[in-house]
Amino acid sequence: MDVILFLIFALIAVVCAINVVVQTHPISSALSLVGVMGSLAILYLLLGAEFIAAAQVIVYAGAIMVLFVFVIMLLNAGAETKKGRSYLIPGAPLLVVFLGLTAYYVQRLFPANTMVTFGGFTKGGPREIGEALFTTYLLPFEVTSVLILVAIVGAIVLARKEIE
Amino acid sequence: MELLDSFIVISLIKAAVIFGVLMTTLAYLQWVERKVIAHVQVRPGPYRVGPHGLLQPLADVIKLITKEDLVPPYVNKLPYLAAPFLAITMALLSISVIPFGPEITVGPVKTFMQMTDLNIGVLFILAASSMGVYGIALAGWASNNKYSLIGGLRSSAQMISYELPMSLAIAAPLLISNTLSLRNLVEAQSGSILNWNILGGGQIVSFIIFIIAAFAETNRVPFDLPEAENELVAGFHTEYSSMKFASFFMAEYANMITVSAMATLLFLGGWKAPWSAEYGSSLVPAAIFGIAAAVLFYHGANAHRKRDKLTFPAFGAIFVVIAAIFLLPMVQGWLLPLFWFSAKTGGILFLFMWIRATLPRFRYDQLMGFTWKFLFPVAMLNLLVTAFLVAWFAK
Numbered sequence: 166m167d168v169i170l171f172l173i174f175a176l177i178a179v180v181c182a183i184n185v186v187v188q189t190h191p192i193s194s195a196l197s198l199v200g201v202m203g204s205l206a207i208l209y210l211l212l213g214a215e216f217i218a219a220a221q222v223i224v225y226a227g228a229i230m231v232l233f234v235f236v237i238m239l240l241n242a243g244a245e246t247k248k249g250r251s252y253l254i255p256g257a258p259l260l261v262v263f264l265g266l267t268a269y270y271v272q273r274l275f276p277a278n279t280m281v282t283f284g285g286f287t288k289g290g291p292r293e294i295g296e297a298l299f300t301t302y303l304l305p306f307e308v309t310s311v312l313i314l315v316a317i318v319g320a321i322v323l324a325r326k327e328i329e
Numbered sequence: 330m331e332l333l334d335s336f337i338v339i340s341l342i343k344a345a346v347i348f349g350v351l352m353t354t355l356a357y358l359q360w361v362e363r364k365v366i367a368h369v370q371v372r373p374g375p376y377r378v379g380p381h382g383l384l385q386p387l388a389d390v391i392k393l394i395t396k397e398d399l400v401p402p403y404v405n406k407l408p409y410l411a412a413p414f415l416a417i418t419m420a421l422l423s424i425s426v427i428p429f430g431p432e433i434t435v436g437p438v439k440t441f442m443q444m445t446d447l448n449i450g451v452l453f454i455l456a457a458s459s460m461g462v463y464g465i466a467l468a469g470w471a472s473n474n475k476y477s478l479i480g481g482l483r484s485s486a487q488m489i490s491y492e493l494p495m496s497l498a499i500a501a502p503l504l505i506s507n508t509l510s511l512r513n514l515v516e517a518q519s520g521s522i523l524n525w526n527i528l529g530g531g532q533i534v535s536f537i538i539f540i541i542a543a544f545a546e547t548n549r550v551p552f553d554l555p556e557a558e559n560e561l562v563a564g565f566h567t568e569y570s571s572m573k574f575a576s577f578f579m580a581e582y583a584n585m586i587t588v589s590a591m592a593t594l595l596f597l598g599g600w601k602a603p604w605s606a607e608y609g610s611s612l613v614p615a616a617i618f619g620i621a622a623a624v625l626f627y628h629g630a631n632a633h634r635k636r637d638k639l640t641f642p643a644f645g646a647i648f649v650v651i652a653a654i655f656l657l658p659m660v661q662g663w664l665l666p667l668f669w670f671s672a673k674t675g676g677i678l679f680l681f682m683w684i685r686a687t688l689p690r691f692r693y694d695q696l697m698g699f700t701w702k703f704l705f706p707v708a709m710l711n712l713l714v715t716a717f718l719v720a721w722f723a724k
Binding site for chain 1: 459462
């Protein structure tokens with residue numbers, strides 16, 4: 166059952182991811198990206214990480230992608246003009262080779278017994294994540310916060326109208 | 330295998346019951362709303378279809394189903410068709426984690442009055458509601474109509490903005506109850522009205538912020554700018570007809586029910602009575618229906634119109650029966666929690682309608698200024714103070 170669900174949603178994620186690139190209209194691409202986020206959330210859920218799955222949907226699919234879609238709608242971006250698909254002739258085999266090599270080395274580097282099994286990930290609750298953020302990963306967490314603050318200030322400075 | 334079977338069967342029955350009750354409530358909520366607004370404005374409201382317009386929802390459903398299902402030629406087909414589906418799915422999805430009452434025993438089966446109890450119930454509802462934005466945004470964009478587009482844009486901007494104070498307002502009672510499961514949240518508030526988060530937890534500010542943000546999240550007056558009819562025709566659903574229009578309509582009312590139920594669970598003690606049964610809280614529903622019956626009998630005896638002599642006592646008799654049912658010990662276990670839950674949720678729904686009949690619409694810049702410059706800082710401050718107090722008393 167777990168394996169079937171995994172295969173279904175992994176397939177959806179991959180198809181949506183390809184669709185992000187293939188689609189010519191920005192809205193369709195953005196919506197495919199939402200599909201990727203949604204299927205990823207379900208994969209997290211299959212592993213047993215309920216909180217991370219919910220956070221994935223709320224933050225990525227629900228907030229960031231809505232902003233993407235909003236901006237695309239606001240700018241009313243039209244569809245791209247189609248170019249030839251000649252790049253596929255060298256590109257597709259190269260991509261397959263690259264993915265195959267990556268999969269092979271991941272298999273070699275990480276032995277199977279250290280991997281998480283379905284439903285076996287128990288440390289993903291809000292309590293564990295909060296503790297990890299404020300002890301082990303305190304410095305990266307704070308640095309990221311400052312970085313985001315700088316980005317917000319920068320956006321406001323750039324967008325502000327000069328007052329004479 | 331037997332466990333699995335019974336789990337599936339129970340879940341299916343629960344889903345059917347909740348779906349049936351919810352759909353009826355959705356239809357009648359609209360009737361109630363028209364009646365409430367009508368009476369606020371001193372007019373009778375729907376009156377022709379059935380006694381006091383009681384069959385109006387049925388007539389509306391028939392009208393909506395039999396209308397021509399028009400798809401304009403200039404729309405973007407796929408998103409246009411997916412949008413109403415998305416809106417109604419996400420609206421109905423969040424109902425599945427809302428608990429209506431405690432654990433009950435039906436024959437050999439013990440079960441919770443809830444579809445499923447998630448550890449992250451609160452987050453699940455937030456996630457479902459944030460995905461619901463896509464329904465409206467896509468509907469506005471795919472219609473290829475400037476009014477729809479502006480409606481969709483307004484709605485997505487508004488929903489993103491008000492989600493922040495709403496989440497902060499939700500976080501404060503979660504800190505106090507120290508759980509994300511809606512069932513445990515209610516259990517933490519058991520006792521009397523003084524244990525509810527709104528009073529015992531001192532979360533009155535969070536409650537007010539939550540209610541204001543809930544109005545904006547559900548696109549209701551005074552924040553119904555996405556469908557401001559004097560500027561935007563009908564906003565994001567201008568190009569929709571028949572059942573596709575009805576889906577948006579139902580999604581709006583389902584969202585209203587969800588946020589009202591959320592407010593009840595987070596702040597008002599869920600299905601708990603305001604005071605314990607030792608002091609007679611179990612007699613309240615029976616007393617309310619009894620008084621209603623007495624009033625009806627009195628007016629039936631002194632009726633002005635001929636038919637009221639018959640209808641008033643008839644309804645009075647029905648109310649007496651309901652009052653008697655509330656006094657039966659074998660049903661009190663599940664009926665009383667359900668009564669309190671419905672009463673609280675219904676009270677907040679009434680507030681929605683009351684405000685719709687009373688307040689005018691915001692201007693768009695006021696709407697945005699209000700949330701970013703006032704609501705968000707206040708919610709932030711409130712969360713900080715709550716967090717400090719929780720840490721202080723936890724020692």
